Amino acid sequence: MNYNEIVNTLKISRDIIYEYVKEGQTVVDCTVGNGNDTVLLARQVGLTGKVYGFDIQKEALEATLKNLTCENLDNRVRLIKDGHENIDLYIDEKIDFIIYNLGYLPKGNKNIKTNKNTTLVSLKKSLDLLNDNGIILITCYIGHEGGIEEKDAVEELLKGLDQKKYNVIKYDFINQKNFPPILYGVEKSKTRRE
Secondary structure, eight states: OOGGGGSOHHHHHHHHHHHHOOTTOEEEESOOTTSHHHHHHHHHHTTTOEEEEEESOHHHHHHHHHHHHHTTOGGGEEEEESOGGGHHHHOOSOEEEEEEEESBOTTSOTTSBOOHHHHHHHHHHHHHHEEEEEEEEEEEOOSSTTHHHHHHHHHHHHHTSOTTTEEEEEEOOTTOSSOOOEEEEEEEOSSOOO
């Protein structure tokens, strides 16, 4: 592994997606934003897979749909204009992979952002929907008002997960300035440890 391979959470997150998400899987982007992860997930799941994408902002969903359509991937994705805390109202099947990018829409209205209350509700529901061996990636952007509080709440929830059922990791760039994002990974273990 070279230094440039761990330069930021985006690279690490993408590497995990490339390694883990496969043809035929059902996956969720809980915070569509500009649609970059949604497009990547749609490519990875192939013709037989399915992507659900949540966002509360119309412009985010429109931009994502445009990007998906340009690549002929829109038929693999169901975009949902609602908060991710309502994930269970739209999905009643097991999910292989779920991703969150917590904060606000890049280049968007910084007053519209995720918050700890709805994020915790969503994460608890996502854990229930997750398949055995499924993965959840959560990137917490903390340089905005409420970002650190949301990160702290997410971390407390994840610390409390039963180690016999879940493996939880944290990527934290401790020598970088300007509030670098923190990435959490959760794997639901198929083999229960005693």
